[in-house]
Amino acid sequence: PLCVPGRMDSQGIVRWMRRRAGPSATLLQDTDTMAAFINSQDLVVIGFFKDLRGEAAQAFFELAAEMVDTMFGVAEAAELFQEYGLSADTVCLFKKFDERQTNFPVDPARGLDTAELTRLLRVHSLQLVMEFTNETSNQIFSAKIPHHMLLFLNKTSPEQLSLRDGFRAAAGGFRGEVRWPHCRDMEGGFGTPQPQCPLFLAQVLFVVVDVTGHGADVLPFFGMTAADAPTLRLVKMENNRKYQMEQDDFSDSAIRTFIRAVLDGKVKPHLLSAEPPEDWDTRPVKVLVGKTFEQVAFDETKNVFVKFYAPWCPHCQAMAAAWEELAERYKDREDIVIAEMDSTANELENITIHGYPTLHYFPAGPGRKMVEYKSTRDLETFSKFLDNGGTLPEEPP
Structure with missing residues (x-):
């Protein structure tokens, strides 16, 4: 076939x-x-x-x-x-x-x-600067360009529309050189390595996102609303890490400088974090957010079992009752914490969640240890895992 x-x-x-x-x-x-x-x-x-x-x-x-x-x-x-x-x-x-x-x-x-x-x-x-629409979205993502530089703007505002000029001027330098790894010259054929002949590298795709149009659907992914426009973001596609300027500067030189700094590893990612609920630690299941995760998950006196979920995920919804029962069962154990974090609203620098639900166990003691739970998602198997110190006992033959 x-x-x-x-x-x-x-x-x-x-x-x-x-x-x-x-x-x-x-x-x-x-x-x-x-x-x-x-x-x-x-x-x-x-x-x-x-x-x-x-x-x-x-x-x-x-x-x-x-x-x-x-x-x-x-x-x-x-x-x-x-x-x-x-x-x-x-x-x-x-x-x-x-x-x-x-x-x-x-x-x-x-x-x-x-x-x-x-x-x-x-x-x-692709156009040098793409516009994110229903018609172009598949083309944008299928190109597999590793970084996307995004200009969020309101197309009903003439002032914001004018920002596209500087954005486009910055884009040309990141289109990539059209060269093969070994070349002689543009006309005479390709084969002899030359130091002045770089690899083809299309590192950054420039995309304009209209916050009043199709782009409105992606705003929650960035923790943004339409009122945040105009603003710039750079996304590293392999792990969805997002980067933003300390203060938006829409000039072409500032955009180029910012991108180079990100590509050189000189800019830390901008991580989403919701505000912690006032009662986050009063219920059996502790509610973690980005800004509280470190202090709870890596508490050396606690064994912390965390569910990373998405509110819309049916698999997460199906195991919600078992997770609540697990927390109820261990609520009086001082050394065990059962927690959850909404990964659509919170991001972590060194942990990337690729699917929902994802369960990680953070054992007590020094160091930043983490164990991914990959077994059956039910109350009794969870309990065996916790009672055995973060592993499942081998079943007798």
């Missing part, structure tokens, strides 16, 4: 079937058909190959068959190489926005690396 990439609606499936059944790339034979093809879409990919039967061209056809949401063309005529300033096999991305033509020369030694080319095309098919 074949996996259908791209959109899984009827249009996407039909497009994929047609691409698989017929030529995956349109043959472009002269300047007129080339110009018409380039102008037919906002974005097209064209492979210029001296030999359309060669390995590089065949790899290009295979890639085109998979990337069904993009129009692909091929050319081998010498006049077309000359018309577009090329002298060697090259894949070109043509756009009606930002850079009009972006070249990806084929390494004559390594051939066409389709995985690398796919990544490059994903990145460069």
Whole structure:
């Protein structure tokens, strides 16, 4: 069986079937058909190959068959190489926005690396500054760019809209260089390592978020409301760590300086924390927040069992009663604390929660020890775990 990439609606499936059944790339034979093809879409990919039967061209056809949401063309005529300033096999991305033509020369030694080319095309098919909408959200996240620089603004405010100019000016320096790891020069082919030839690096994607539009849905993730706009945030996508300036400065130079400082590890993440409830420690289940977590979880005199949850999570809701019963059972034990923390409203610097519920046990004693609980989530198994000092006793054979 074949996996259908791209959109899984009827249009996407039909497009994929047609691409698989017929030529995956349109043959472009002269300047007129080339110009018409380039102008037919906002974005097209064209492979210029001296030999359309060669390995590089065949790899290009295979890639085109998979990337069904993009129009692909091929050319081998010498006049077309000359018309577009090329002298060697090259894949070109043509756009009606930002850079009009972006070249990806084929390494004559390594051939066409389709995985690398796919990544490059994903990145460069994005606008230099994206707007976060329902239509672009999948494109933004599927590009797999490791950092997102976000400008939150209210699009109904002309004053806030003007902040996009400085934001865009800062973006150009973080698009990434289009180079392969080994190269000689832009035209003469790629293969010989040169110190001045950097790796391709698209580190930061710049995104404008309208707090009155689709972007309103993501505000709780940042602990923000629409009234906080305009403001800037940088997100490290691998762990959802968020960074913010001490005081927002929307100039392009300030934005660039801030991003460099984050990438160099000179800025600490901004961690969300709710305010602790007044009765947080009066009930059997202690309610922790970001700013109280350390003092409770790493209390050397206590064994602390913490449930990290999300209020909307059905699995969390299903085990809520067992967690309350567990706390009731151990409420008179001075050395045991049963606690919970809403991870959608609170973040920790050295603990990243990837799923809900997540249960961690913090044993008493010196040091910052932590044990993840991965067994059955019921009252009796929880009790065995606690009574055995943070491990489950081996069952007799």
